Amino acid sequence: MATKIGVAFPDYIHFEKHRKPRNLEFEEKAPRNERTLLLLLIFIILTGVLFLRLLSLQVFKGSYFRELSDSNRTKTVLVHAPRGTIFDHNGTPLIYNIPGFRKIEGNKTKILDADAANELLAKGENNLEIDSLREYPYKEAFSHVLGFLGQISEDELKIPFFKDYNLTDLIGKEGIEREYEGILKGAEGKRLIEEDSTGREIRVLGQTEPIAGRDITLTLDLDLQLASFKAMEKVKKGAVVVSTPKGEILALLSKPSFDPNLFTLGEFYKTATTSGYQNVEEILGDFQNQPLLNRAIGGAYPPGSTFKIVTAASGLEGGIIDESYTVEDIGILRVGAFSFANWLYTGYGRTDGTLNIVSGIKRSNDIFFYKLAEKIGVDRLSETAEEFGLGGKLGIDLAGEAEGLVPTPQWKEENIGESWYLGDTYHYGIGQGFVLTTPLQVNAWTQAVVNKGVIYRPYILKNLGTKTFKKNLLNKENSDLIKQGMIESCATGGVAWPLFEFRVKNKNLPIDGKNFSEVPQSTTSAGFKDFRGVSVACKTGTAQHGGEETLPHAWITLLAPAYDPQIIVTVLAEESGEGSNVAAPIAKEILTAWFEKNE
Structure with missing residues (x-):
């Protein structure tokens, strides 16, 4: 314990009482007695002053000086609690807590790994706080979905949730780290230490142990996330969203990515990265590519032909068409001075003939969907789009979800200052023009086909469980028609050629003739019995944007196996080319990883 200021003098000062001298020589010694009395009076006054000073120091200001003395001899050091561990749905940890330190420099929190801290300690540094640093072993593969930590800002301190935080605290800045800050953050501990006059620690006087944050388990699948990252190499x-029909997110990826350890392991951390970002400044300063943007949920794009699923649903559910409705593909439609062609006619000079709803989806025929959109009308089409989740948030448990855009004649008038034309409706029907969606929204409306008109809220925290977002969007007959068109789109005669006769090596998949089928011996190696054909239902998209020199966005959204789907995969590759040529091979690689994982 710190030494208290002691008492400078005894508690009581005694003055001996002298006897009065005899007055035998009074007349003769009177002057001497007066001097003696004067000296005695001065002594009494000085003693009184000293006593009052001691009384002031010990009684009235004693606590102040004791506190001052204690603070000079003891110091309280924070011991930061380790955050909770984040696991994938199989119980595999996706992050690690490793020993480290913090150094507070003014209002700035500096993160130090053990090596950097030891160097400072060897030089006599005694102002370090014990911490557990956040390490992300899978680096770029999980950066957007897991997020990272950073020092709280003054603006964040104004948020009621952070009212008990200090300016030097570290918090989850993005992703799951931010979304579940209240669960992952623990309670800090304290060490009361005694120091000598040089600041060297003498001993620990007392300690309150930190309480670790709580662990959480996600719906994410580590192997599938890594496979998605590799497929998008x-x-x-771009972005990848992989979900189950019930809304569980199995993989969620955004590119460009970055190594989140750059934010959490200190300035001496050296990254071995495929993204090219070597430090935090490079990440924050890349305004052109915006690596911090989670494109899977926060990027809004024209969906291209993947939107034909919504257009088809609008026509069928509105009773505007049925399976008998047909359109003749004439290659090109002309409206005044404007022309609207089908991709097959533009690229190859050919037409698809007479088409119904199934063959229209199968061939992704623009002429069919131009005429269908005209028949539906912009108001009804926008109404359907909103019913399917466009123009609003789906409610995923991540910050940064974009709403997209559902255009209407009123919107165009207010924002562009022009009337709505028939050509706008044509473009709208094939997912071009003004409509904007996120990859997560495309994944959701694909889910509606699987679930016969039901969309479930997408979620990542496993304990959240299933929750209905929308229902009664499609009846069974109409969802079966749309799905049949998607099945044929991924088969010979369709457009998604990389997925024709899709097969995987996994003898454990049960052959049922629909979802999984035998593979002919002539088409495989000697181990043909280990292979299975997997049925897939898909819709590709090639979304034009910008000028003629800009490559289109490549899309695909699919479900597999087609008749009893396990997963829904949506892929976006920005400015990369056609959906069938670019996005479909990526989706194929992801499907292969999923269906071969238990081989």
Whole structure:
């Protein structure tokens, strides 16, 4: 314990009482007695002053000086609690807590790994706080979905949730780390230490142990996330969303990515990264590619032909068409001075003949959907789009979800200052023009086909469980028609050629003739009995944007196996080319990883 200021003098000062001298020589010694009395009076006054000073120091200001003395001899050091661990749905940890330190420099929190801290300690540094640093072993593969930590800002301190935080605290800045800050953050501990006059620690006087944050388990699948990251290796900008029909997110990826350890392991951390970002400044300063943007949920794009699923649903559910409705593909439609062609006619000079709803989806025929959109009308089409989740948030448990855009004649008048034309409706029907969606929204309306008109809220925290977002969007007959068109789109004669006769090596998949089928011996190696054909239902998209020199966005959204789906995969590759040529091979690689995982 710190030494208290002691008492400078005894508690009581005694003055001996002298006897009065005899007055035998009074007349003669009177002057001497007066001097003695004067000296005695001065002594009494000085003693009184000293006593009052001691009384002031010990009684009235004693606590102040004791506190001052204690603070000079003891110091309270924070011991930061380790955050909770984040697991994938199989119980595999996706992050680690490793020993480290913090150094507070003014209002700035500096993160130090053990090596950097030891160097400072060897030089006599005694102002370090014990911490557990956040390490992300899978680096770029999980950066957007898991997020990272960073020092709280002054603006964040104004948010009621952070009212008990200090300016030097670290918090989850993005992703799951931010969304579940209240669960993952623990309670800090304290060490009361005694120091000598040089600041060297003498001993620990007392300690309150920190309480670790709570662990959480996600719906994410580690292997599938890594497979998605590998499949997107050559894509500079884009996104992947993989979910179950009930809304569980199995994989969620955005490119460009970054190594989140750059934010959490200190300035001496050296990254071995495929993204090219070597430090935090490079990440924050790349305004062109925006690596911090989670494109899977926060990027809004024209959906291209994947939107034909919504257009088809609008026509069928509105009773505007049925399976007998047909359109003749004439290659190109002309409206005044404007022309609207089908991709097959533009690229190859050919037409698809007479088409119904199934063959229209199968061939992704623009002429069919131009005429269908005209028949539906912009108001009804926008109403359906909103019913399917466009123009609003789906409610995923991540910050940064974009709403997209559902255009209407009123919107165009207010924002562009022009009337709505028939050509706008044509473009709308094939997912071009003004409509904007997120990859998560495309994944959701694909889910509606699987669930016969039901969309479930997408979620990542496993304990959240299933919750209905929309229902009664499609009846069974209409969902079966749309799905049949998607099945044929992924089969010979369709457009998604990389998925024709899709097969995987996994003898454990049960052959039922619909979802999984035998593979002919002539088409495989000697181990043909280990292979299975997997039925897939898909819709590709090639979304034009920008000028003629800009490559289109490549899309695909699919479900597999087609008749009893396990997963829904949506892929976007920005400015990369056609959906069938770019996005479909990526989706195929993801499907292969999923269906071969238990081989």
